[in-house]
Structure formats: structure tokens, C-alpha cells
Amino acid sequence: MFLQYCFESPVYAQDSLPPQPYSYDPFKYLDGNRDPVPLCYDSAPPHDPETFFRGCRRESELAAILRGDDLQLIQLLGRFRFLRDEELRGVLEAQLEHHLDSLIAYLRSPKNGESPADAPTLNRDQKIEEILRQLKPSASVQLSTLNWSPRRAAEHTAAHQIADDIHRESSRQFRQVSFEDLVEQAQGYPVESVEDFVFSHKVLCVRLSNYLVLYSEEREKYTQVEKELCQQNPLAYRATYHGLRRQNMDVSDAFLYHNLHIIRSIQEFLADSTRSLKLVLALLPILEARFDRQYKCDLYVDWNEPFRTDFDLVSDLIFKKDPQELAVNLTYADERILRSEGPILFNESLSHLGRRWNFRSEVARECCIAYPLICPLFKKLVVNLCTYKNWHSAISIMQGLREAGVDESDMKMWFQMLNTDNNYAAYRKMMSQEGGIPFLIPHIRESRQRRPDTPVELPSSFAAYSTEAILVKLHSQTEENWLRRSAWRWVWSQVQMCFCICTRQLVIGWAALQRKYFSNKFVLRGLQIWTLGK
Numbered sequence: 002m003f004l005q006y007c008f009e010s011p012v013y014a015q016d017s018l019p020p021q022p023y024s025y026d027p028f029k030y031l032d033g034n035r036d037p038v039p040l041c042y043d044s045a046p047p048h049d050p051e052t053f054f055r056g057c058r059r060e061s062e063l064a065a066i067l068r069g070d071d072l073q074l075i076q077l078l079g080r081f082r083f084l085r086d087e088e089l090r091g092v093l094e095a096q097l098e099h100h101l102d103s104l105i106a107y108l109r110s111p112k113n114g115e116s117p118a119d120a121p122t123l124n125r126d127q128k129i130e131e132i133l134r135q136l137k138p139s140a141s142v143q144l145s146t147l148n149w150s151p152r153r154a155a156e157h158t159a160a161h162q163i164a165d166d167i168h169r170e171s172s173r174q175f176r177q178v179s180f181e182d183l184v185e186q187a188q189g190y191p192v193e194s195v196e197d198f199v200f201s202h203k204v205l206c207v208r209l210s211n212y213l214v215l216y217s218e219e220r221e222k223y224t225q226v227e228k229e230l231c232q233q234n235p236l237a238y239r240a241t242y243h244g245l246r247r248q249n250m251d252v253s254d255a256f257l258y259h260n261l262h263i264i265r266s267i268q269e270f271l272a273d274s275t276r277s278l279k280l281v282l283a284l285l286p287i288l289e290a291r292f293d294r295q296y297k298c299d300l301y302v303d304w305n306e307p308f309r310t311d312f313d314l315v316s317d318l319i320f321k322k323d324p325q326e327l328a329v330n331l332t333y334a335d336e337r338i339l340r341s342e343g344p345i346l347f348n349e350s351l352s353h354l355g356r357r358w359n360f361r362s363e364v365a366r367e368c369c370i371a372y373p374l375i376c377p378l379f380k381k382l383v384v385n386l387c388t389y390k391n392w393h394s395a396i397s398i399m400q401g402l403r404e405a406g407v408d409e410s411d412m413k414m415w416f417q418m419l420n421t422d423n424n425y426a427a428y429r430k431m432m433s434q435e436g437g438i439p440f441l442i443p444h445i446r447e448s449r450q451r452r453p454d455t456p457v458e459l460p461s462s463f464a465a466y467s468t469e470a471i472l473v474k475l476h477s478q479t480e481e482n483w484l485r486r487s488a489w490r491w492v493w494s495q496v497q498m499c500f501c502i503c504t505r506q507l508v509i510g511w512a513a514l515q516r517k518y519f520s521n522k523f524v525l526r527g528l529q530i531w532t533l534g535k
Contacts, residue, residue: 062278064092068100072107077282079136082185086133093129101128108135144174144197147205151212151219160222164229164237167205171237172302174198180289187267202240202250209244220245235261235304263292263308270310283319284312286371291363313364315398318378319371328385331394332468335438339393344464346441346457354441358397365401376407387415389471390437392428436462 063084066074078084084092093101105128123131149170154163175198182192213220223245230238243250270288271281288310296302314331318324338357342350369376379402386395399416403409409416418428418440425443432439439460448457 064095066278066282067092067104068096074279074282075104075107075136077285081181081282081285082190083188083278083282085190086137089133089136090129093132098125101125101132104132105135108132144177144194144201147171147174147201149205150208151216151223160225161229163222164226164233167226167230167237167241168234168301171202171234172300174201175302176297180292183264183292184267184271184285187264187271199236202236205237206240206244206250209241210247213245214247233304234302262304263296266308266310284316287312287316287319287364287367290367290370294363294367309360313361315361315365315379315382316368318375318382319368321375321378324378324381325385328382328389328391329468329472331386332389332391332438332471335391335393336466336468339438339459339463344459346459351441351445351457358393358441361394362397362401362404365398366405367401369402369405369407376402376405379407380412383412383415389468390435390466392418392432392440393438396428396440432460432462436460436466438466439463 063078066078069075096104105123108131147167147170149167154166178194178198182194186192186195209223213223223241227238227241227245230241240250267288270276270284273281276284292308295306295308314327314334317327338354342354346354365379369379379398383395383398383402386392386398395415396418399419403416403419418425418431420427424446425440428440429443439462441457444460445457448455
């Protein structure tokens with residue numbers, strides 16, 4: 002990501018990480034080196050699906066959503082499989098007839114060319130079946146077994162190469178598992194694609210165990226493979242671990258909980274009682290965009306990187322929050338954090354600020370991908386942030402918008418600050434003229450070009466910056482502009498009134514003149530003849 006050029010550290014903020022299923026700190030070192038501590042997968046007790054969601058099913062909220070007219074929420078219920086067919090059928094049978102008609106009208110698929118007027122007359126049971134058909138999720142992908150076997154690996158292949166092949170093949174399979182399948186699995190329902198993914202590793206365990214019976218001299222090499230996989234892939238590591246010891250590989254729910262930390266993260270997100278079901282449904286598409294970026298864009302899945310289910314303040318825009326109010330909140334927060342870190346930033350502070358900056362950029366990107374219609378709100382947010390001279394958050398969000406492919410043509414003046422030429426010359430010119438909350442990368446580069454590995458001093462203009470003063474100044478300018486506009490409106494109203502009075506007097510005078518001098522029809526006729534003669 003963007004700040005990795007300077008920090009060489011993962012993009013996520015350490016202060017808001019969810020609990021990790023292993024005792025490994027990925028943010029311990031700034032130079033990107035991995036701590037060679039083996040992954041520990043048994044640090045947290047598993048959740049029983051039967052009891053874990055007993056208080057989280059939210060039947061009343063489900064019924065309220067189905068009784069409402071929010072089509073998007075109803076579609077999300079079906080997409081992420083929050084209801085089984087029998088549960089949904091029971092809810093629908095309790096609905097009134099007119100509500101079923103409205104629901105069918107909402108769910109009519111445009112691709113079928115149907116409209117409510119064209120729909121055939123259905124009885125109550127047929128209406129319920131039609132709704133169930135429209136809400137039925139897409140079928141889960143059936144995965145093949147791992148395309149790797151010990152016999153295919155040549156005897157001269159090194160252990161690290163074998164571990165790399167297994168890890169790559171396991172990652173290829175996991176990329177075929179959809180986020181919807183993982184959400185369904187996290188709710189305690191078995192999903193074919195997830196079960197196939199785990200079962201393929203069990204097959205790997207059996208293949209390795211049988212292979213080592215015939216070729217016991219390979220055991221030492223595969224012991225080294227096990228050590229390599231310990232830091233790379235939890236499932237492949239378990240498969241080789243049990244294969245070396247000729248043990249049956251466990252594929253229970255507890256195993257999934259311990260070894261697939263993403264399922265545990267989704268479980269805890271769904272079970273959070275502070276979020277309503279509507280909020281959970283609205284945030285799931287954003288998490289899906291985050292899942293695709295984190296697990297489906299690279300050749301190898303990074304299992305050491307936790308799957309975050311928290312959000313930055315900018316995600317409030319999906320709920321149509323006022324961009325100006327949100328810009329004020331972001332500016333206050335950024336100023337407070339930068340001042341708390343001090344005028345001189347050391348590596349630890351830079352790393353923390355960098356992860357926070359990257360996370361905000363990624364959340365903006367994910368929101369625009371999940372909800373393209375709110376991109377104009379993000380643009381308004383950027384304009385407000387630039388008005389408050391908060392370049393730190395403004396450039397972060399603009400970077401997320403650019404990565405999401407948002408049209409920049411109407412904001413070229415602001416997006417030019419993302420130009421890296423001459424160490425962000427456009428931004429540095431703006432910062433030198435206006436001051437404000439700094440965007441750190443140019444200042445870090447400038448500082449370290451002079452002397453590497455030295456603390457970074459914040460620009461002197463930031464010391465004089467105050468969010469409160471900016472808001473007061475903008476308010477006074479707004480009030481002054483309002484007074485000026487009011488004065489001009491008053492002057493214009495007086496001009497209009499004078500014009501109306503003068504026009505009225507002219508009309509009255511002309512009418513009096515007509516009555517006094519042109520009342521005689523003979524005189525009028527003479528004037529007409531004289532005019533025609535002229």
C-alpha cells in the first residue's frame with residue numbers, strides 16, 4: 002500500500018486489531034522481517050455453533066426486515082444466507098397477503114423481463130414459493146482435490162520448494178471459496194466448498210502418510226517441509242504434521258475455528274450485540290471487498306495477516322452521514338493524534354500513523370466498491386477536508402478513491418496532490434501556502450534523504466494550525482458572505498421597488514394625459530390622419 006514505501010510495515014493498525022488465534026505479532030518489526038515463532042493454533046476455545054448464535058439469530062429483526070420495503074436488505078438476507086428455507090417459509094406464512102404481493106413485486110428479476118403487471122395470478126402458496134425462489138442464493142462451488150502429490154515431487158526437489166508448491170496449491174483452492182460461503186459456515190451451517198477445501202488437505206495428509214510408508218528415507222525432508230509450512234499455511238501444516246505421524250486429521254468445527262481465523266473473525270462480527278442486523282447486513286458487502294483484496298489478489302494467501310472486521314470513521318458515509326460533519330470529526334481526531342505523538346516522530350509513531358493512514362484509504366476503497374452510489378459523498382468529504390486543510394485524511398481518501406476506479410475529472414485540482422513527481426511537489430506547494438495537517442510521506446522522504454534513520458520533525462506550519470480556529474474563521478467568512486449577500490439583496494429589492502413605483506407613476510400620468518387631451522374622438526381621428534400622412 003501507499004505508506005509502505007516509507008514504513009515497510011503491514012497496513013493495519015495495531016491498536017484496533019481483533020484478537021488473533023495465534024501468538025504472533027506481525028507488527029513487531031519495521032523492516033518487514035518475520036519473527037520465527039511457530040504459529041500456535043490452540044490459544045482460544047472454539048465456539049459451539051449451536052450455542053454461539055442462539056442469542057444472535059435476531060428473529061424479530063429478520064421479520065421486521067421482511068415486513069419492510071428495503072429491497073437491498075432483503076436481497077442481502079438471501080445473498081448471505083441468514084435464513085434457511087424452512088425458517089424463511091415460516092416467516093412468510095405469517096405475513097399478510099398484500100405484503101407478499103409487494104415483496105414479489107420488489108423481487109421480480111429484471112433479467113426475466115417480468116413486471117408486476119405481467120406476473121401471473123398466484124395463490125398464497127405459489128407466492129411463497131416464488132419469493133423463496135427469488136431469494137435462493139447461488140450454488141456453492143465444488144472444489145477439486147489438491148493438485149499435488151508426493152510422487153510428483155522429484156527426489157532432488159528441496160524442502161522449501163515442496164513447501165512452496167503445497168502452499169501455492171492450497172492458496173489456489175482457497176481463492177475459489179466465496180465470502181458468502183464463509184459467512185454461512187460462520188453461522189454454523191455446513192458449506193460444500195469449505196468442506197471440500199478442508200477435505201482436500203485431509204487427502205494430502207493420507208497421501209503423505211502412505212508415501213512415507215513406502216519411502217521412509219524422505220521423512221527427514223518432509224520434516225523440514227513441515228517446519229516451512231508452520232509459518233505459511235495452517236491447514237497444510239496440519240496435514241503434513243499428521244501425515245508424518247500417521248495420524249488421522251481432524252476436520253471438526255473446532256479444527257476450523259482454530260486454523261481458519263477468518264471464520265472466527267466473521268463469527269465474532271456477526272455475534273456482536275452492539276450492531277443491529279441492518280448494520281451487519283450493510284457492512285457485509287464492505288467486508289466482502291476487503292476479503293477479495295486480502296485473499297484473492299495474490300498467488301499466496303497470507304495466513305499471518307488477520308482478517309479485520311472493524312471500520313474507520315469514513316464508513317459512516319454508507320449511512321448517508323453529512324460529509325461536512327464527518328470531515329470536522331476526522332480533522333479533530335487527526336489533529337489530536339498528531340499532537341499526542343509530538344512534534345518529532347520516531348519509528349514507532351510513524352508506523353502507527355502509517356497503518357492508520359493505510360486503513361482509512363482501504364476502507365474508502367472498499368466502501369466505493371461495495372456501494373458505488375456513495376462515491377459522490379466521498380468526493381464531498383474530500384472537498385470539505387481540503388477546506389479544513391486536513392491533507393492527511395484528504396489524500397488518504399483520494400488514494401482509496403483512485404484505487405476503486407472513481408472518476409477524477411471533476412476534482413483534478415485536488416487529485417493532482419497524489420502526483421509523486423518531485424516528491425509530491427503539488428502537495429508541498431499547497432502545504433507551504435495554506436498550512437494544515439500534513440501528509441507525512443513527502444516530509445519523511447525529505448528528512449531521510451538528508452540523514453537516514455533519523456526522527457521526522459513535523460512541519461513548522463502545523464504548530465500554528467488549529468481546527469477550532471479554522472472552523473471559526475470559516476464560520477466568520479460564511480457569516481460575512483451571508484451579510485454581504487443580504488446587503489446586495491436589500492439594495493436590489495430597493496431598486497426593484499423604485500422601478501415599480503416609477504413605472505406605476507408613469508402609467509398613471511399617461512392615463513391622465515390621455516383623459517385630458519385625447520378624449521375628443523375628433524382630435525384622436527385628426528392625430529391618426531396626421532400620423533399616416535407623415
